[in-house]
Amino acid sequence: MNKLGFGFLRLPQVGDKSIDWPLLEAMVDEFLAGGGTYFDTAYTYLDGMSEAALKRAVVERHPRASFQIADKLPGWKVKRQEDCQRYFSEQLERCGVDSFDVYLLHWLNQTNYAIAERFDEFGFLNRLKAEGRIGKTGFSYHGDAVTLEKILLAHPDVDVVQLQINYLDWDDPAMEAHKCYDIAARFGKEIVVMEPVKGGTLADPPQEAVQLLRQAAPKESMASWAIRFAQSLEQVSIVLSGMNTMEQMRDNMRDMVPLSRSEYALLEQASAIIAKSTAIPCTGCRYCVKECPKGIAIPDYFRIYNGYSRFPAEGWKMEPVYASIAQTNGRASDCIHCHACERNCPQQISITQWLAKVAKALE
Template sequence: MEKYLGESIPQLGFGLMRLPMNGEKVDIEQTKKMADIFLEKGFCYFDTAFGYLNGESEKSVKEVLVDRYPRDKFVLATKLPAWAGAKTKEEAEQMFYTSLERTGAGYFDFYLLHNLGEQRTHFFDDYDLWNFCAKRKEEGLIKHFGFSFHDKADVLDEILNKHPEVEFVQLQINYADWDNPTIESRKCYEVARKHNKPVVIMEPVKGGILANPPQKVTDVLKAADKDASPSSWAIRFAASLDGIITVLSGMSNVEQMEDNVSYMEDFKPLSEDEAKVVDEAREIINAIPTVPCTACTYCMKGCPESVAIYGTFQAVNIVNIYDDVEAAKGRYKWNTEGHGWAKASACIECGQCEEVCPQHIHIREELKKAAAILEG
């Protein structure tokens, strides 16, 4: 008998957000090979969402899994993003049925309200999607109901107090963000544990960034185990936590799949010595100079141009730490356009933000630097 929901699920999950592509379509043949390897090695959890790859991710589930394997051979999760274009309760509810139609799965083993936090949560309340999902669960169309989350720990605590009926949560957890004040991986994990909610982990490799970490980090990891990939350290760190359903890895090719299953097939939690290696890697990352923003948002509350100040600094710090401009631009687009906030170049230099910044950041100067890097 399971001590908690998902305890018996293998601790590597296949995230279907970064699938191999042929133009705007999923490379179905390569994805089939990846899924076959994954299932042959004893893994089973596949994670998609209504909006991944403009719906192509969910459609690929039908061709890759539903049409080729018995339904009880895999566990399928998908998500409903009510904030992404749904103007009415009916439109939001239709996302669920569209997902059912696209995948042909018949039911979802794990169903999530997608990306709660910040200004997005109210959509799920406004459209009463909590009760909608509860009814679909009664009908057998949903086996287990939860939500994914991107915000601070106190917000997570508030939502879980309000909705104790959810069975699990999906959180961004990786060793680099463990004590990051803007992401609060550790604190969010601790809130979930306090509420006895098992956790699905997303972004264990931080969107692929930790597959190619700063050279000093790579040197430390290779010194500890010359044969282990940087990704393996990141995924094993996440999978070593207690109360985990699975750790999602967004794999994009057969080689990544083969690497991941090689060390997760016979998963062993980090040893005490290995945990110290990860601690050292984190200390190196934390010591790299960054914009010292803690995402308190005081600066944004009075900004006349609604500039995404802390979202900009979060993105530019990806460049500062990992020297990955493309990843930073992707985060920047999401933190600005994706949230309805203005870009750094919209700043009119009124200085109001600097008057209230507890960290005394020269915000206007930093925004100029960020705009030059991220908007070029």
């Protein structure tokens, strides 16, 4: 069994942070040769470069029938109904195709769902489907369980719901991953999983969790536990992974045996250890930085702060790393509490409060 989908949110990079094309193309070729078919992108990923990368690495190099593309309408950016068609046409052009296999409303939550209703974005998707321009319809979701149920009751005809599911968020009351899964499953939807490794957090958990999982399976990578957790859920059809190296991809593509009851129990223990030692549950998605008027490098500071809080005795090593990033970005203490970042954070992190702690610890 393997349900891996190739996520184009994070791509392999070379030194100057440009895309490592030879590696990306080799990964795409091996992914397709190994039986993978599903590629996931969005209008806003990598500031538009994700769709262009998909065109160059996949569409221009492989027969269209050999892969599926899932793309997403940035519905929250829509200001008038015609914008939907404008975005859709631009996306087809960027990807170099004339149809998408799956087309989702991107990033629904309570606020963005209201915008979707105001501009009849579900109706727009249904019209595209009727015209044969897209295959399946749906939405990616970053909100609470109650709103998810409300959306599915209002739009029972969608095919796919994309959810953030991983073993750390599963029973976290702030994320409601388990509840959202149950609701989508009850409505009979195909579930696509995003962030199964929680932005890399579960690939590099604290030593105590590593030891626990290594004892049970010495050869398994930490990431493979996370991927298997998501792949073991029955209603899940695709588990997306943003992969930076060939080794990661090969590890993710191995046959995934569903977790046993005792392995679930181990992951519960690992989850408790990780939750205790990860101060800020940031996935590094960078949705928060775009509207920050001070150009504060929020996820970079949170990554440093998480390392600092895990090993406080080594704080002196983190300070210069922080200082060098702050040379070309706003500092944590530059925050003016406008809260634009918090409105965009899918993890509901109290960014301003954490930035105050970052400033205190590292400036």
